[in-house]
Amino acid sequence: MPLRPMPSRGVVVSPVLRKAALVAACLAALAPATASAEAGALPAAPDDRTLQSEIDAFVRSEGGPPGVIAVLRDGGKSRVLRAGVADVRTGREPRPHDHMRIASVAKAFSGAVALTLVNSGDLALDDTLRERLPRLPRAWGSVTLRQLLNHTSGLPDYTEAPSFRDAVTADPRRHFDSRRLLDHVVDQPLNFKPGSRYRYSNSDNIAVALMAEAVTGTTYERLLAELVYRPLGLRDTTLPQGYRLPEPYLHGYDVSGPGEPEDISEVLSASGVWASGGIVSTPADLSRFIRGYAGGELYGGKVVREQRRWVKGASEPAGPGRNTAGLGIFRYATRCGAVLGHTGNFPGYTQLAAATPDGRRSLTFSVTTQINKTLAPEQLKRLRAIEEDFVCAVLKKGR
Structure with a gap:
């Protein structure tokens, strides 16, 4: 959503309107970008001292985030690396139990709900929108749950719609009816x-959540609590x-501005992204989630095999x-091996959560600006x- 603020032409613009324009510009990343999935040549796995040096330099760099926190897990052992601050005003350091917006990593949570329902027989991967959500346009009717989950549905992205962008720009904190996005x-x-x-497409995971509600007669928020939070022991994760x-x-x-970083933590209502990006969690909870989710704890091996059919x-x-x-x-094939997980970005936040396919080792990497x-x-x-x-460090592989 590449919106940019209009020139004021001499009109005094209130802080609220400036933030609205800023959020509209930041929301560009909620829509898909045309970009290669490849990275260039990268250095080999470093030790913790080198990792710390990297994130320290990243925070100090021009346009770098004010804060970074990474949680690396290997079985029952955990180590935390952090740089910068959680709060520019107080100088407090980032901590594993600090809340944060996990952005599109929320899509993995909707995947967890849907695949758990597939495992129980309440949903099937070949169920269509025509069957489960007949109120949606007939032209979308042949789209299946599988295609929604792997983003091959063809659904237009609602975050690119002028009506949605205009509404966010006019009032970033407005309450959307999440089920009508x-x-x-x-x-x-x-x-x-x-x-x-x-x-x-952000529309895909909205449709996934609506399908889950339709077949269970239960709100998506309650499904998250019963099928994901409780089984995986998540105590600080919510969908506000x-x-x-x-x-x-x-x-x-x-x-992005010339002055001090501007705090935009609470500029945008989560109702406008809902199942596609609205979850709030902590590095500690997110670490527990990705180990269980990537490791297949929530459903049987048949569903796991279907989940890992890569495109x-x-x-x-x-x-x-x-x-x-x-x-x-997603599968992230690095020079040191592959991990499974999800990324996300939201005004003020960029996230990576990934784990080995057995769920034993994991990484959450959170930065406090949108990249x-x-x-x-x-x-x-x-x-x-x-x-x-950091992935190489988790996998304990180097040059």
Whole structure:
């Protein structure tokens, strides 16, 4: 959503309106970007001292995030590396139990709900929108749950719709009816024949959540609690409707201006991204989630095998190494080996959560500014290089 603020022409613009324009520009990354899934030549796996040096330098760099926190897990052992601050005003350091917006890593949670329901027989991967959500346009009817989960559906992305962008620009904190977000694109045809190609779309995971609600008669929020949070022991993860974050939290910043970083942690209502990007969690909870999710703890081996049928496609923003897409999950093939997970970015935040296929080893890597191909292509390249080094450290492989 590449919106940019209009010149004021001498009119005094309020702080709220400035933030609205800023958020509209930042939301460009919620829509898919045309970018290669490949990264350039990257350095080999470093030790913790070198990893620390990398994130320290990243925070100090021009356009770098005010804060970084990475949690690396190997079985029952955990280590935390951090740089910069969680709050520019107080100088407090980032901590594993700080709340944060996990952005599109929320799509992995909708994948977890859907695949758990597939495992129980309540849903099937070949169920169509026509069967489960008949109120949606007939032209979308042949789209299957499988195609929604691996972004081959062809659904138009509602975050690109002028009506949605205008609403966010006018009032970033407005409360959307999350279950009507697809109304912004109901007059549009599919972008391509379902299953014929890959295109990342935020509409996909909204439809996944609606399908889950339709077959269970239960709210998506309750399904998350019963099928994901409780089994995986997540105690600090929620899907809010408003713009507030629970204390304590990692503050998210815009660093594009010439002055001090601007705190935009609570500028945007989560109701407008819902199942596609609205979840709030902590590095500690996210670490527990990705180990269980990537490791297949929530459903049987047959569903895991279907989940790991890879197609060409990158997450948004692209993760480390070569990206391929599965059902609600991506495979990141690095020089040191492959991990499974998801990335995400949201105004003020960029995320990576990944784990080995057995769920034993994991990495969560959180930065407190939005980095993507559209807003900060050079910083994204650098971020992916750092992420790959951290993956190599998790896999304990080097030169």
